[in-house]
Amino acid sequence: MLMRAADIRLENISKRYGDLWAVRQITLHIERGEFFTFLGPSGCGKSTLLRTIAGFLIPDEGTVYLDGAPVNHVPPWERDVGMVFQNYALWPHMTVFENVAFGLRERKIPRDEIKDRVLQALNQVDLKGTEGRRPSQLSGGQQQRIALARTLVIQPRALLLDEPLSNLDAKLRAEMRIELLKLQRDLGITTIYVTHDQEEALALSTRIAVMESGRVVQEGGPREIYEQPREKFVAEFVGKSNLFSGTAVRAGDGMIEIETEEGLRIQTSSAAQSCVSGAGERVLFNIRPEAIELLGAGEKSTRINRISGKVTASAYQGSFIEYEIESRGRSIKANVINPKGKPLFQRGDEVAMVFDPEDVGVIRG
Amino acid sequence: MPVAFSKRVDWWQGATMAALLVLLVLFILYPVVRVLSVSLSNEEGRLTFLHFANFFRRPLFREALWNSLWSGLLVVFFGSLMAVPLAYFSARYEFRGKILLQTLATLPLVIPPFVGAVALQLILGRSGMVNLLLMRWFDWSIPFMEGLTGVVLVQTLHYFPFIMLNTAVSLSNIDPSMEEMAQNMGCHGLRLFRRITLPLMLPGFMAGSLLTFIRAIDDLGTPLMLNYKNLLAPQAYLRITTVGIDDVDGYAICVILVIFSGLILGLSLLPHMGIFLLSFSKVWSFSILPTTYTLDNYTEIFFRAPHFVKNTLLYTLLAASFDVLLGAAIAFLLLRSRLWGRNLLDAIATLPLAIPGVVLAVGYLRVFHGWDFPGAGAPLTSTWLILVIAYTMRRLPYTVRACYAALQQVHVSLEESAQNLGASRLTTFYKITLPLIAGGLVAGGLIAFITSCVELSATIMLVPRIELGPISYGIYIYMQSALGRGAGAALGVVAILLVSLGTYLTHRIFGARAGSAFRV
Numbered sequence: 001m002l003m004r005a006a007d008i009r010l011e012n013i014s015k016r017y018g019d020l021w022a023v024r025q026i027t028l029h030i031e032r033g034e035f036f037t038f039l040g041p042s043g044c045g046k047s048t049l050l051r052t053i054a055g056f057l058i059p060d061e062g063t064v065y066l067d068g069a070p071v072n073h074v075p076p077w078e079r080d081v082g083m084v085f086q087n088y089a090l091w092p093h094m095t096v097f098e099n100v101a102f103g104l105r106e107r108k109i110p111r112d113e114i115k116d117r118v119l120q121a122l123n124q125v126d127l128k129g130t131e132g133r134r135p136s137q138l139s140g141g142q143q144q145r146i147a148l149a150r151t152l153v154i155q156p157r158a159l160l161l162d163e164p165l166s167n168l169d170a171k172l173r174a175e176m177r178i179e180l181l182k183l184q185r186d187l188g189i190t191t192i193y194v195t196h197d198q199e200e201a202l203a204l205s206t207r208i209a210v211m212e213s214g215r216v217v218q219e220g221g222p223r224e225i226y227e228q229p230r231e232k233f234v235a236e237f238v239g240k241s242n243l244f245s246g247t248a249v250r251a252g253d254g255m256i257e258i259e260t261e262e263g264l265r266i267q268t269s270s271a272a273q274s275c276v277s278g279a280g281e282r283v284l285f286n287i288r289p290e291a292i293e294l295l296g297a298g299e300k301s302t303r304i305n306r307i308s309g310k311v312t313a314s315a316y317q318g319s320f321i322e323y324e325i326e327s328r329g330r331s332i333k334a335n336v337i338n339p340k341g342k343p344l345f346q347r348g349d350e351v352a353m354v355f356d357p358e359d360v361g362v363i364r365g
Numbered sequence: 366m367p368v369a370f371s372k373r374v375d376w377w378q379g380a381t382m383a384a385l386l387v388l389l390v391l392f393i394l395y396p397v398v399r400v401l402s403v404s405l406s407n408e409e410g411r412l413t414f415l416h417f418a419n420f421f422r423r424p425l426f427r428e429a430l431w432n433s434l435w436s437g438l439l440v441v442f443f444g445s446l447m448a449v450p451l452a453y454f455s456a457r458y459e460f461r462g463k464i465l466l467q468t469l470a471t472l473p474l475v476i477p478p479f480v481g482a483v484a485l486q487l488i489l490g491r492s493g494m495v496n497l498l499l500m501r502w503f504d505w506s507i508p509f510m511e512g513l514t515g516v517v518l519v520q521t522l523h524y525f526p527f528i529m530l531n532t533a534v535s536l537s538n539i540d541p542s543m544e545e546m547a548q549n550m551g552c553h554g555l556r557l558f559r560r561i562t563l564p565l566m567l568p569g570f571m572a573g574s575l576l577t578f579i580r581a582i583d584d585l586g587t588p589l590m591l592n593y594k595n596l597l598a599p600q601a602y603l604r605i606t607t608v609g610i611d612d613v614d615g616y617a618i619c620v621i622l623v624i625f626s627g628l629i630l631g632l633s634l635l636p637h638m639g640i641f642l643l644s645f646s647k648v649w650s651f652s653i654l655p656t657t658y659t660l661d662n663y664t665e666i667f668f669r670a671p672h673f674v675k676n677t678l679l680y681t682l683l684a685a686s687f688d689v690l691l692g693a694a695i696a697f698l699l700l701r702s703r704l705w706g707r708n709l710l711d712a713i714a715t716l717p718l719a720i721p722g723v724v725l726a727v728g729y730l731r732v733f734h735g736w737d738f739p740g741a742g743a744p745l746t747s748t749w750l751i752l753v754i755a756y757t758m759r760r761l762p763y764t765v766r767a768c769y770a771a772l773q774q775v776h777v778s779l780e781e782s783a784q785n786l787g788a789s790r791l792t793t794f795y796k797i798t799l800p801l802i803a804g805g806l807v808a809g810g811l812i813a814f815i816t817s818c819v820e821l822s823a824t825i826m827l828v829p830r831i832e833l834g835p836i837s838y839g840i841y842i843y844m845q846s847a848l849g850r851g852a853g854a855a856l857g858v859v860a861i862l863l864v865s866l867g868t869y870l871t872h873r874i875f876g877a878r879a880g881s882a883f884r885v
Contacts, residue, residue, distance in 0.1 A: 054545075054549060055548075056545055056548075075548070075553065076545070076548040076549055076553075077548045077549070077550070077551045077552060077553040078551070079549075080551075081549070082549065082550075083545075083546070083549045085542040085545070085546060086542075087540065087542060089540065089542035089543050089545070089546040091543060091546075091547075091561060091564075091565075092565070093564040093565060102547065102550050102552070102560075103550035103551060106550055106551040106552045107551060150550075151549075154550060154551075
């Protein structure tokens with residue numbers, strides 16, 4: 001099944017509910033075949049934006065372009081963008097076959113072709129043989145895949161997914177994530193995915209727009225979003241973080257030395273931090289927990305940054321251990337890969353946290 | 366001692382269940398079964414279908430049966446024409462005056478249909494307002510209120526809210542994404558309505574239609590008021606009251622009854638205006654509006670014959686209180702116990718929805734007229750208690766449903782956490798469950814109160830003496846004579862005010878879900 005893939009452009013989109021701006025002046029360009037994710041907490045406007053693209057909402061300001069044509073006043077049933085709802089929206093009064101055939105019947109496809117395409121779509125989602133059943137007789141994961149088949153069978157020019165995996169249990173969610181990824185890459189269909197789950201967003205997307213209270217705060221590929229967050233919100237929302245604020249005390253030799261509010265001295269390489277111009281400047285920076293290595297109090301290391309502290313909590317996660325360490329009244333998270341066979345640090349142990357200057361990401365000068 | 370504990374609990378629940386079952390069997394199931402058995406047995410007490418055969422052999426009864434079914438269908442049909450568009454607009458669109466529309470649409474339920482019948486006579490009848498005007502201007506009149514047409518007209522205006530409210534609730538329960546998905550697939554407009562909306566709202570619509578159908582063929586007051594006797598309910602009434610309670614034809618008819626069991630709003634409000642005018646009029650006959658106005662009618666009902674109002678308050682408040690107690694107990698057992706017989710309890714408690722009031726009343730007369738009620742020194746049917754019992758049982762389904770819905774919202778974990786913190790079952794019920802379901806209890810009681818206030822079908826057969834009659838009976842008695850009509854209308858206004866107050870309170874408590882209170 002070869003898909004048509006649309007190019008979607010949002011220009012200056014704003015949408016208001018009463019006095020509240022759900023979406024404020026958003027401009028985005030989603031290219032053909034992309035897997036683009038709107039990531040943000042509930043109420044950030046991501047679903048509003050998706051529903052604007054589907055045509056269920058008309059923006060108060062701005063224009064939606066599908067393949068270059070403005071579609072603000074094209075009704076949902078003429079947009080030809082397939083949507084999968086969070087609760088699947090399978091019609092309980094129809095069988096699985098009738099559900100999947102619905103869009104094809106609306107398109108006046110000949111009866112024989114409908115049958116072929118429905119069966120093929122069910123086959124594609126591994127649900128051959130369920131066509132005579134009612135949606136209520138299927139499990140959550142099966143319903144999810146029927147909803148996907150129902151949308152894909154009409155070969156829409158874009159696929160809009162509104163938190164499609166949020167109603168599944170953790171294990172099934174991980175499985176469906178991989179299936180969805182393969183399906184989308186095989187079909188090459190332009191896909192917009194709405195989620196509040198940063199892991200899903202990082203795993204699936206070619207690009208991500210992180211949203212907060214109606215605005216896009218950062219837009220970029222998964223690595224860029226995770227490794228170079230430009231806003232405090234992004235650093236905190238995507239992955240775990242140790243955020244510090246402080247003042248640059250010394251700059252030069254490709255290094256910047258920062259003194260945090262707690263009095264910790266930390267060095268960062270100035271190559272990656274063009275936003276810091278010189279000493280005396282206030283900065284906000286982030287160290288990811290997995291960048292930190294833990295050493296016993298006396299152990300030596302070649303890494304430049306070293307902070308000593310005391311373990312206040314340790315949680316064994318199997319593949320890694322999650323530590324919480326207190327230093328100068330500040331608690332710092334460190335995730336350490338399971339050092340198989342070796343003893344783990346215990347609550348109360350004196351330790352040293354070491355990390356490279358490159359792992360210190362300055363967010364704002 | 367977990368075993369002893371659970372045994373004791375089961376014993377209490379079992380005892381409650383047994384007591385409730387006995388009560389419901391005695392006052393719902395047994396009377397109905399007696400009606401059935403009388404109609405199916407000959408003089409020697411053996412099974413016979415002779416009475417039914419006789420029923421169908423008589424042209425009068427055949428016609429009555431046909432008329433009942435036909436009028437019920439017509440009422441559902443015309444009622445749907447009014448109700449479905451209104452339900453759709455009120456469920457799907459936000460507009461100024463939406464609340465007003467919803468309130469106005471429930472108003473017809475507020476007025477007893479037979480009171481509306483009298484009022485509509487004055488407005489649409491042969492010598493009513495409209496026809497007098499038509500005669501004056503065009504020398505021509507329309508027989509709105511003659512025969513079956515009049516019955517269907519009155520019942521349609523009165524019962525269409527049942528269809529509307531049920532349909533509206535059903536519509537607003539449809540997940541919007543169901544329709545959005547279809548739009549996303551390219552479906553819209555009427556086609557969207559036919560393929561998605563209509564099938565999904567059908568259960569509510571059917572429930573409303575069924576209720577309307579049952580109510581229409583059960584309605585005794587309207588045909589009596591319009592003097593159209595060729596329907597099943599009036600036939601049963603006339604047989605029993607004129608020939609006596611041993612006449613089996615009446616029973617056969619009862620069983621048949623069981624077995625087949627804008628402009629619009631302006632039109633539906635006509636009866637209210639008519640009643641209001643009439644209650645202040647000295648004479649209103651063969652004139653477009655009343656000729657003389659007076660307060661005498663109110664003096665009559667509040668001072669000279671105050672017992673109608675007093676009785677209504679006594680009976681309906683008692684019945685509503687019993688309904689709340691029974692409803693809460695039944696709902697609790699249905700949702701929280703695993704006892705055998707829960708389904709039976711549920712079934713019997715729901716049965717009154719499908720049992721016409723006439724049938725239940727006939728059953729009561731048959732079952733209780735023979736033996737003296739302990740303490741009363743007379744048969745139950747000679748005391749006013751029988752009316753309270755009839756109201757309680759007839760409205761029980763409403764409170765059971767209301768309590769059930771309220772209790773369903775209370776997650777068991779809320780009760781369990783109280784018990785986990787040391788509260789006994791009883792304490793848990795008083796401190797946790799009761800406060801959480803209180804709204805549902807009060808709303809259920811109010812619905813029982815509202816609907817009992819205007820009950821006539823069972824009332825008219827069960828009232829032992831005139832001075833023991835409630836408002837609805839008083840209206841019926843007064844309306845028999847032209848002179849008493851003003852006083853009857855004044856009683857009607859009192860009934861409307863009582864019921865409006867109840868409806869208003871229900872809306873306050875239920876809020877936007879007020880419609881669901883009138884659901885089956």
